Amino acid sequence: MTAPRRSRPAVVTIGAGLSLALMLTACLGDSGGDNSSDGTIEVWAHSGQAAEAEALGTLVDEFNESQDDVTANLTLIPEADYTSTIQATSADELPEVMEMDAPTMASFAYDRKLIPLEGVVSPEALDNRISGVTESGTYNDETYAVGLFDVGLGLWGNKALLEEAGIEAPTTAEEAWTVDEFRANLAELAEVSPSGKAIDLGEANGFAAEWGTFTTTPDIWSAGGTLMKDGKADGVLNSQENVDALEEWASWREFADPNTSGSAFPDGQTALTWTGNWMYPTFSEALGEDLALMPLPDFGNGTKAGHGSWQWGVTPAAEGNTEAAGSFLDFLLRDESIATMVEANAAVPGSTSALEQSELYGPGKPLELFATNLESACGSDNVTQECIAVARPVTPGYPTVTSSFGSALLAIWGGADVQDELDSAARAIDSDFSDNDGYQND
Known part of the structure; x- marks a missing residue:
């Protein structure tokens, strides 16, 4: 018998813009349910960046104006409440189409x-x-989510300060600083940075x-x-690899600006x-030609970067109404729709054809590194040197x-023993998986 499914904590989502959530807007219809009889579909999305939300509203309007068979009603929900709202809503009360942050997809499936x-x-x-x-x-060899865009994670530098410290910025994955070089560069860059701190690691984001x-x-x-x-x-x-990596990460605190501003x-x-x-x-508006994009440091298995965004x-x-829902998603996945969205949020275009045409991510363009990284995407259970x-x-x-x-992580950043904290986290995770029969499908 399958163990009962316990409630799980909400994931604080990460999107193409980590901004303050807007209040609930654009509520144009009922919150959910089957509208197959009247050709109406309800659509839920998160309200992240204002420009992103505006772009989505434009795309919904364009879809509705492009044909007479289906009307999409858009409801925006504050980003901070979005995932927990879906978790708290029964399947039969959900809209026909909904957005989700990539790592939550398997849970909803x-x-x-x-x-x-x-x-x-x-x-x-x-x-x-x-x-x-x-x-x-x-998930389980089936497609449960599609996206207009993906995200990239990188190290950004101020060329003027790098040059003042006599440090050259790497531009490709093969040139990534080793972790020893990175640590040494932090110390040198702290000397030339006006704040006396070399780097913002996003501590203010939590x-x-x-x-x-x-x-x-x-x-x-x-x-x-x-x-x-x-x-x-x-x-x-x-594992010892993780302990060593996070001990290194925690050691950067002396060079990190909390970025309260x-x-x-x-x-x-x-x-x-x-x-x-x-x-x-x-960054581009503030620094102009002084802005440099670099790969993250290499701890020994090649530079790596996270990805996965809103889908x-x-x-x-x-x-009973999947044709209507599919027509809406097909419209969002057009290169023209993707272009509208990525112009608003500077994300990596989610289709190969749109990526080839990108003024930001194409060959020789300022954010090409992110596109190159995503060409070698892999899962976390099979991370290779090349990925x-x-x-x-x-x-x-x-x-x-x-x-x-x-x-x-929070405890480690505050000075707690890395091994103890990871041991505790591992026990909590395995206990939850055991209680839920390994999250195996019935």
């Missing part, structure tokens, strides 16, 4: 709040996805939140570790910052994984 998209979304759209979007939208998991897992993957293997955390999460790097107070592509518009799925509420972009674990138990790991 396991809870039967999503249906497979083969036969719903066109084969052409599925085949056109970049590998990162495909990787993070697949290491216990999803930010912590997203931005520190590249360290452990690069060190040869990972979070889980074959549904187990003990002996994996608390929210603008330490673009204001020129720090020489480096560790964040994603969504900050490019802000779209279809719920059981659409059964760069790694998806967070695709498992229904991910909310427990990230919650436990995030709690350990």
Whole structure:
């Protein structure tokens, strides 16, 4: 008999822009349910960046105006409440189409709040996805989510401060600083940074939140570790590779600016910052030609970077009306729609054809590094030297994984023993997986 499914903590989502959530807007219809009889579908999305929400509203309007058969009603929900709202809503009360942060997909599929998209979304759209979007939208060999874009994580530098310190910025994965070089560079850059601190690691975003998991897992993957293997955390999460990697990460605190102003790097107070592509518009406007994009440091197994962002799925509420839901998703996955969205959020285009046309991510363009990283995307259970972009674990138990790991990160950053904290997190994760029969499908 399958063990009862325990409630799991909400994941604090990470999107193309880590911004304050907007209040509930654009509520144009009922919250959910089957509307197959009147050709109406309800659509839920998160309200992240204002420009992103505006772009989505424009796309919904364009879809509704493009044909007479289906009307999409859009409801935006504050980002901070978004995932917990879906978790608290029964499957039959969900909208036909909903957005979700990539690492939550498996949990919603396991809870039967999503249906497979083969036969719903066109084969052409599925085949056109970049590998990162495909990787993070697949669970148990079926597609449950599709995305307009993906994200990249990198090291950004102020060329003027780097030159003052006599440090050259690497531009490709092969040129990534070793972790020893990175540590030495932090010390030198702290000397030339006006704040006296070399780097903003995103401490203000909260290491216990999803930010912590997203931005520190590249360290452990690069060190040869990972979070889980074959549904187990003990002996994996608390491995010596992970302990060494996080001891190194915690040692950077003396060089890290807490960035209470929210603008330490673009204001020129720090020489480096560790964040994603969504900050490019802000950084580019502030630093211009002094802005450098670099790979994250190499701990020994090659530079690594996280990926996986907001994607779209279809719920059981659409059964009997999947053609309408599919037509909406096919519209969102057009290159023209993707272009509208990525112009607003500077994300990596989610289709191969849109990526080839990108003015930001194409060959020789300023953010080409992110696109190159995503060409070698892989899962966290099979991280190779050659793989760069790694998806967070695709498992229904991910909310427990990230919650436990995030709690350990916060304690470690505060000075707690790394081995003790990872041992505790591993026990909590394995206990939850045991209580839920390993999150195996019935």
